[in-house]
Amino acid sequence: MLDATGNAFALLFSGDAALWHIVWVSIKTSLLGLMLAAPPAVLLGYLIAMHRFPGRRIAVWLAQAALSLPTVLIGLLLYLMLSRRGPMGGLEWLFSQPGIVLGQMIIGLPVLLAFTLAAVQALDARHAETAIAHGAAPLRVMLTVLHEARYGVMAAVISGFGRVISEVGCALMVGGNIEGQTRTITTAIALETSKGEFAQGIALGIVLVTLALLMNGVLVLLQGEAHNPGARL
Amino acid sequence: MSVALPALLTVHRLRKAYGERLLFDIERLDLERGAAYVLTGANGTGKSTLLRMLGGLERCAACQVEFEGQRLPLYPYPKQLRHGIVYVHQHPIMFSTSVGHNIAYGLLARGVPRRAVRALVEEAMMWAGVTHLRDNDPARLSGGEKQRVALARARVVNPRLLLLDEPTANLDGEAREQVIALIPTLVESGASVVLACHDRDLINLPGVRRLKLREGQLEVR
Numbered sequence: 027m028l029d030a031t032g033n034a035f036a037l038l039f040s041g042d043a044a045l046w047h048i049v050w051v052s053i054k055t056s057l058l059g060l061m062l063a064a065p066p067a068v069l070l071g072y073l074i075a076m077h078r079f080p081g082r083r084i085a086v087w088l089a090q091a092a093l094s095l096p097t098v099l100i101g102l103l104l105y106l107m108l109s110r111r112g113p114m115g116g117l118e119w120l121f122s123q124p125g126i127v128l129g130q131m132i133i134g135l136p137v138l139l140a141f142t143l144a145a146v147q148a149l150d151a152r153h154a155e156t157a158i159a160h161g162a163a164p165l166r167v168m169l170t171v172l173h174e175a176r177y178g179v180m181a182a183v184i185s186g187f188g189r190v191i192s193e194v195g196c197a198l199m200v201g202g203n204i205e206g207q208t209r210t211i212t213t214a215i216a217l218e219t220s221k222g223e224f225a226q227g228i229a230l231g232i233v234l235v236t237l238a239l240l241m242n243g244v245l246v247l248l249q250g251e252a253h254n255p256g257a258r259l
Numbered sequence: 260m261s262v263a264l265p266a267l268l269t270v271h272r273l274r275k276a277y278g279e280r281l282l283f284d285i286e287r288l289d290l291e292r293g294a295a296y297v298l299t300g301a302n303g304t305g306k307s308t309l310l311r312m313l314g315g316l317e318r319c320a321a322c323q324v325e326f327e328g329q330r331l332p333l334y335p336y337p338k339q340l341r342h343g344i345v346y347v348h349q350h351p352i353m354f355s356t357s358v359g360h361n362i363a364y365g366l367l368a369r370g371v372p373r374r375a376v377r378a379l380v381e382e383a384m385m386w387a388g389v390t391h392l393r394d395n396d397p398a399r400l401s402g403g404e405k406q407r408v409a410l411a412r413a414r415v416v417n418p419r420l421l422l423l424d425e426p427t428a429n430l431d432g433e434a435r436e437q438v439i440a441l442i443p444t445l446v447e448s449g450a451s452v453v454l455a456c457h458d459r460d461l462i463n464l465p466g467v468r469r470l471k472l473r474e475g476q477l478e479v480r
Contacts, residue, residue: 152352155316158336159346160365161416174355 033225034232044206045226049233052211055123056191059130060138060183067135067186068179071142072168076154089143092136097129098195104129105199121202126210129196134186141185145178146171177249184241192234267292267419267451268313268344269325270333273477275308275317282308283475290420290453295446297462298455300472306455307349309472310422313453314346327419342369343419349428351409353397358389358408361397365416379415387411387441403434410441414448421445421452427461439464 037045074085106112108120108128119125149171157170172179194212201208203217211230218227266289273285282305290296300306311317315336322333324340331337345365353361362383366376384390387407392400400408406426413421426442427435439460445452446466453470454461462469469480 150352152348152350153354155346156348156352156354157364157368158316158341159314160368160412161342161345162364162368163338163341166368170354 027224030224030228034228037225037229038232045229047206048209048211048214048230051123051207051209052191053237055126055197055210056130056187058127059190060134060186062127062131063134063138063186064183067138068142068172068182071139071182072146072172074139075143075146076168076171086143089136089140093140095133095136096195097133097193098199100129100132101196101199104132104196108200120200121204121208123201123208125200126197126208129200130190130193133193133196134190137186137189138182141182142175142179145175145182148178149175177245180248181245184245187241188238191237265292266290266325267294267327270313271323272321273309273312273319274321275305275312275319281475283472283477285309285477288477290451292419292451293446293449295442295452295464295467296454296470297464297467298453298470298472299457299462304472305475306472307424310346310424310453310455313420314344314422315340316346342416344422345413345416345418345420346422347409347413347424347426349425350402351405351412353400353405353408355398358392358395358397358400359384361408362412362415364412369416383411383415386414386444388437401434403430403437406430406434406438407441410438410445414445414450417448418450421450423452423454423456425456425458426454427456427458435460 071089074082074089104125105120107114108117108125109115110120117124119128153174154167154171157167162170192212194216197203197208197210198213198216201210201213203209203213209217211234215227215230215234218224218230268288268290270288271286273283273288275282276284298306298309308317312319312322312333315333319333324331324333326340326343329339331339333340354364359380362380363376366379371379381390384393387410389404389407389411392404392408397405397408410423410426413423423442427438430438435458439458442452442454442461443464443466454467456462461467471478471480
């Protein structure tokens with residue numbers, strides 16, 4: 027294991043093109059998926075948190091339940107949708123990066139939605155009321171509330187990123203783990219480990235952990251600023 | 260002899276109930292232009308709720324209002340009321356920007372050009388005596404400072420009607436006196452003001468009319 031770890035570090039610092047391409051594919055598909063998921067998820071999270079309507083509790087329950095959906099199940103459903111005979115077969119997204127992005131978007135959406143909902147619900151209702159009472163139209167009220175809940179929304183985005191970049195089931199089924207095209211960090215770790223090639227798996231694992239530490243470090247820094255804010259206009 | 264001022268706001272069927280419990284059922288409420296009212300009543304009689312309904316923060320499906328001669332519903336809260344009436348909480352909350360931006364909020368919401376916003380904010384800060392707090396973090400203001408910033412934030416948009424919910428509650432000494440001193444100048448600027456309060460010094464301000472909520476009815480004194 028020590029040898030494999032040493033080889034992993036050597037691989038990382040040697041600038042191995044194949045390894046860094048895998049990292050790039052992972053980051054790119056995760057960020058794109060998240061960027062597509064964020065607008066509808068944040069909007070839905072805000073609307074569910076701020077409005078009382080019939081079926082609201084069911085909507086909250088579904089949003090929270092979706093957090094625990096196995097990614098491999100999402101992968102299976104997407105596989106069926108994107109396969110040649112599926113309703114979205116014409117897109118030819120199976121075993122392609124757009125297919126992975128679609129999967130990441132579906133996986134990230136409930137995380138962003140549930141965290142945004144929780145962040146907005148936790149905010150003092152007087153923020154929205156003050157905005158309304160000072161003449162803000164609904165869109166400005168929403169932007170004000172999301173600004174006040176921004177650290178919670180950022181936590182939602184970072185948690186969503188953590189969820190999509192670390193999932194393996196969907197990326198494997200929809201992407202197909204094709205070298206140089208759809209191989210991601212997690213699918214590569216699964217493959218290399220199954221072949222007994224631990225060095226690349228460990229190297230990619232180190233990248234994954236580093237990314238997680240960096241993202242959460244940014245969040246901690248921002249939250250620290252929230253607890254000790256400076257003057258801003 | 261008192262001369263009746265022209266009507267600013269007339270509300271019909273102002274009613275609030277929580278399930279079986281009726282909070283108030285007011286057939287008609289008339290507020291005149293440029294007049295100040297204190298709304299008194301025991302705790303739990305619905306003073307805050309009444310102000311919140313007028314401010315568009317509580318539903319009142321059956322209410323009809325006439326605002327500056329225009330017949331409007333109270334719910335959904337129409338734009339004319341949203342831009343003409345400002346409600347201030349008992350404990351005002353500040354947005355996590357700066358004091359200056361907080362005061363500018365209503366102006367920006369109304370699409371006032373930024374250059375004009377700066378001048379109006381400056382004038383409002385001088386009026387409230389908070390100019391020195393312009394760039395401060397609003398979270399670090401004292402209760403009295405927050406209340407004065409909230410009054411400046413409300414006044415700067417030049418509302419037709421200001422609804423102040425217990426503006427001196429939990430304030431004492433100089434902070435309370437500073438807030439009380441601002442109230443008559445609000446009325447002088449042309450706004451009608453309704454103050455929900457228990458504070459004798461506010462109730463006894465000269466020229467202030469008295470409204471009292473008792474057993475679900477509004478007594479005009």
